[in-house]
Amino acid sequence: MKRIKIYFLIIAYLILILIPLFTDSSYFMHIMIITYYIMFVSISWNILGGFIGQFSLGHAAFIGIGAYVATILLVNYGITPWLGLPLGGIISGCFAVIIFAPCFVLKGPYFTLATIALAATLRNLFINWDFVSRSIGIVLPFTDNPWIYMDFTSKKPYYFIILGLVSLLVWFVIVLDKSKLGFALKTVREDEDTAAAININPLKYKLITTFISAGLAAIAGGFYAQYIRYIDPDMMLINYSIESVLPAIIGGIGTVGGPILGALLLHPLSEFLRSSLSSYNSGVNLVVYAVVLILIIRFKPEGIIGWLNVKFENLIRKFVKK
Amino acid sequence: MDILPQVLINGIFIGSFYSLIAMGLNIIFGVMKVVNFCQGELLMIGMYASYFLVTVLGMNPYLTPVIVIILMFIMGGLIQFGLITPILSKGGSDYSQIFLTVGLGLLFQNIALLSFSSNYRTIQIEYSTSFNLFGQIISLPKFISFIVLLIVSYLLYFFLSKTDLGKKIRATSQNPLGARLVGINDKQIYIITYGIGAALAGTAGALLLPFYFVFPLIGEVFQLRAFVVVVLGGLGSIKGAFFGGIILGLLETVGAIIVGPSLKDSIVFISFIFILIFREVFQSRQE
Numbered sequence: 203m204k205r206i207k208i209y210f211l212i213i214a215y216l217i218l219i220l221i222p223l224f225t226d227s228s229y230f231m232h233i234m235i236i237t238y239y240i241m242f243v244s245i246s247w248n249i250l251g252g253f254i255g256q257f258s259l260g261h262a263a264f265i266g267i268g269a270y271v272a273t274i275l276l277v278n279y280g281i282t283p284w285l286g287l288p289l290g291g292i293i294s295g296c297f298a299v300i301i302f303a304p305c306f307v308l309k310g311p312y313f314t315l316a317t318i319a320l321a322a323t324l325r326n327l328f329i330n331w332d333f334v335s336r337s338i339g340i341v342l343p344f345t346d347n348p349w350i351y352m353d354f355t356s357k358k359p360y361y362f363i364i365l366g367l368v369s370l371l372v373w374f375v376i377v378l379d380k381s382k383l384g385f386a387l388k389t390v391r392e393d394e395d396t397a398a399a400i401n402i403n404p405l406k407y408k409l410i411t412t413f414i415s416a417g418l419a420a421i422a423g424g425f426y427a428q429y430i431r432y433i434d435p436d437m438m439l440i441n442y443s444i445e446s447v448l449p450a451i452i453g454g455i456g457t458v459g460g461p462i463l464g465a466l467l468l469h470p471l472s473e474f475l476r477s478s479l480s481s482y483n484s485g486v487n488l489v490v491y492a493v494v495l496i497l498i499i500r501f502k503p504e505g506i507i508g509w510l511n512v513k514f515e516n517l518i519r520k521f522v523k524k
Numbered sequence: 525m526d527i528l529p530q531v532l533i534n535g536i537f538i539g540s541f542y543s544l545i546a547m548g549l550n551i552i553f554g555v556m557k558v559v560n561f562c563q564g565e566l567l568m569i570g571m572y573a574s575y576f577l578v579t580v581l582g583m584n585p586y587l588t589p590v591i592v593i594i595l596m597f598i599m600g601g602l603i604q605f606g607l608i609t610p611i612l613s614k615g616g617s618d619y620s621q622i623f624l625t626v627g628l629g630l631l632f633q634n635i636a637l638l639s640f641s642s643n644y645r646t647i648q649i650e651y652s653t654s655f656n657l658f659g660q661i662i663s664l665p666k667f668i669s670f671i672v673l674l675i676v677s678y679l680l681y682f683f684l685s686k687t688d689l690g691k692k693i694r695a696t697s698q699n700p701l702g703a704r705l706v707g708i709n710d711k712q713i714y715i716i717t718y719g720i721g722a723a724l725a726g727t728a729g730a731l732l733l734p735f736y737f738v739f740p741l742i743g744e745v746f747q748l749r750a751f752v753v754v755v756l757g758g759l760g761s762i763k764g765a766f767f768g769g770i771i772l773g774l775l776e777t778v779g780a781i782i783v784g785p786s787l788k789d790s791i792v793f794i795s796f797i798f799i800l801i802f803r804e805v806f807q808s809r810q811e
Contacts, residue, residue: 257622305797307804310618311559315751316800319793322748326789440744444630451623489638492631499624500607503614 218365222358231357233473238364239426241465244449245371246418251447252456253384254411255391256306260317261419262442263324267294268420269427269437270328273340276351283352287424291417298416299409306408318440325438339434342427352428360429367425371418375458387411391456419446441488448491452498454505463507468494529660531777537666539773540673541728545746546753546765547680548724554697554760555717558608558621562629563725564747569632570596570726571738572640578647578733585649586668589676589730593723600722601715603628609714629743636740644737665734672731677766680724684762693717697760749776752796755803 222231243265251257271293272286281289305316329337345351354360378384386407389397394404427433453464472487502509545567552560573595574588583591607628611620654663684690696703696713704710728746729738736742749772757768772792780788 255619257619259626304801307801307808309804311622312800312804314622315559315748316797319748319751319796323790323793323797326787326793330786441630441633444626447623455619486634486638488630488634492627492634495627496607496624496631499620499627500610503617503620 215369222361228357231361233470235357235360235364235429236473237465237469238361238368239422239429240446240449240469241462242364242368242371242422242425243419243446244453244461244465245368245375246415246422247446248450248455248457248461249375249378249418250411250415252450252460253378253387253391254408255456256408256411257310257314257447258302258317258415259314259440259443259447260321261416261446262438262440263321264294264298264416264419265423265426265442265446266324266328266433266435266438267297268423269433270334270340271420272424273342273427273433274334277340277342282350283424283428284350287421290424291421294420294423295413295417298412302412302416303405303409306405318443321438321440321443325435328435328438334435337435339432342431342433344431353431364425364429367421372458372462379458383407383410388456445488445491448495452491452494452505454507457505457507460505460507463510464505467506527781531781532774533660533662535774535777536770537670537773538777539770540670540677541732541769542746542749542753542772543677543766543769544673544728544731545725545750546757546769547677547762548721548728549750549754550757550760550762550765551680551684551693551717551724552721553754555693556608556612556714558612558625559751560721561622561625561747562632562743563721563750564743564745565629565632566596566600566722566725566743567729567732567746568636568738568740568743569599570729571733571736571742572636572729573726574730574733575645575647575738585647585730585734586672588733589672589727592726592730596726597719597723601719603722604715604718608718609711612714629747633740633743640740642740644739646737647733649734663735669731669734673728676724676727680720681762689716748796749792752792752799755796755799 221234225231243261247258247261268287268290271290272283275281275286275289276283301320302317305313305320308316328334334340342353344353344355348354348359352363386397386402389400389402390404390407397404397407423437449464449468450461451464452460452468453462454460468491469487472490475490476486498505545563548566549560549563552558552563570592573592574585577583577588577591578585607624608621611624614620649665654661655667656662682690684694692703692708693713693716695706696708696710696717700710703713753765753768753772755768756771757764757766775795776788776792779791783791
């Protein structure tokens with residue numbers, strides 16, 4: 203039974219890899235790239251929010267830092283984004299550890315409030331900082347060496363880059379989920395006092411998780427900057443933080459599959475609605491997100507995946523019986 | 525330093541708005557222990573409601589709060605009845621509280637964006653003049669709003685401390701179990717409380733309209749500041765929220781003079797984080 207499930211997932215994954223060979227629609231490619239991007243951000247949020255239970259609503263700040271580091275290294279110093287992305291991740295991770303360390307004395311909603319305030323502060327500082335060209339933002343130039351400077355004119359290379367990144371991340375999270383570290387994180391989430399009693403220092407694990415989560419979000423931000431080729435401080439608005447949280451919650455918080463499922467279901471759906479209700483240009487997708495979010499929290503707090511796991515197994519059981 | 529009195533006056537005016545929004549947050553937190561992340565969006569709804577009452581029905585902008593209070597009270601009550609109470613009765617973890625109210629905020633914001641577009645709108649009022657008080661120039665709309673705000677704040681204080689219903693609300697906030705034991709219907713109190721919280725945000729919105737512009741994302745401007753005020757003034761304290769709001773308004777306007785207006789957000793938010801952390805550390809030391 204488990205084997206059928208694995209075969210199903212492998213086939214689904216192969217389809218995702220082969221999609222660019224069958225379609226030339228750049229609109230479709232764009233939707234898929236953004237879906238993977240949101241998936242990536244959401245999985246990285248889920249490591250902090252889901253696994254160790256610290257609900258940050260400031261992840262847009264880390265996405266922004268990643269985008270700015272990679273972009274400034276490229277524009278000012280000519281350093282390739284292939285190096286800029288991981289560097290952005292490390293810088294953002296360290297930054298996050300430093301600013302979150304004092305915030306971890308706060309619990310529950312207060313921690314969330316502090317993260318919102320931190321992201322808002324950072325955005326405000328960037329708006330007033332000449333080095334990052336204030337609120338005008340930075341346009342990324344095109345060069346002649348797309349493979350070195352990650353500035354492809356076609357969408358297909360971006361598709362494979364982000365699909366590769368997401369695949370690596372999913373593999374990492376699967377390993378993390380069953381590792382000693384993963385269990386330590388979940389122990390801290392469930393009960394900090396118990397964790398401390400069995401020699402798991404909650405603060406230490408929170409900081410490790412912060413580094414991983416913020417670093418990964420920054421890598422996603424760096425990719426986003428290379429893809430969209432324009433960045434400005436509005437990337438750090440709270441709405442983008444919320445957007446990165448939603449797939450994880452709707453799919454199933456604290457699970458490996460939750461954010462993947464949430465992003466795959468929601469982003470294409472909202473894009474479809476946006477294009478079919480073209481008279482309403484903005485806001486439709488977020489209305490959909492918000493309604494689904496409210497319904498999920500109200501009726502199914504463990505997310506779609508909790509419901510799906512049962513259904514999927516029933517389906518296979520019926521299939522096997524026949 | 526001749527601008528100082530003027531700065532202080534402006535600080536008190538804008539601070540009184542923060543007070544009113546924060547009182548709404550505070551009463552909701554005090555009774556249900558819910559941190560309401562959509563308070564700013566409730567203000568936005570109040571502003572739009574007032575805007576359409578003025579432009580479509582031609583009402584006087586200072587009469588709209590009466591209708592806005594009723595509308596927002598009903599709306600808040602429905603939100604509490606349909607969404608928040610069920611979640612609280614399931615156990616009401618931090619997780620569901622935070623993301624339910626965040627989701628509501630997102631919903632309101634984007635419905636407004638869909639229906640009214642992201643344009644900034646203002647109303648024209650006849651008496652947008654200013655007058656001279658002890659040599660200081662004071663804008664009349666701001667002054668009227670300030671007076672109405674003071675009256676509303678006093679009425680809320682009176683309601684909570686003197687009336688039966690207010691006493692029931694305070695009892696529920698101090699000891700939910702005890703309140704239930706003496707026969708207070710806590711579900712009903714919750715609905716009324718959230719209704720009042722929403723009505724306060726709506727009132728602030730309606731009073732803000734005569735001299736501010738309304739747009740779908742306006743909630744964010746006030747939301748975080750309302751949290752700052754609540755933390756400054758102490759959670760669950762109405763008086764604290766009132767003075768906290770004034771202090772924040774002053775901090776912001778004086779800070780804007782010292783470091784320049786574009787960095788005032790940073791000052792407010794950084795001081796907020798510091799206060800949050802110090803409060804927490806101080807409290808745990810005391811225990």
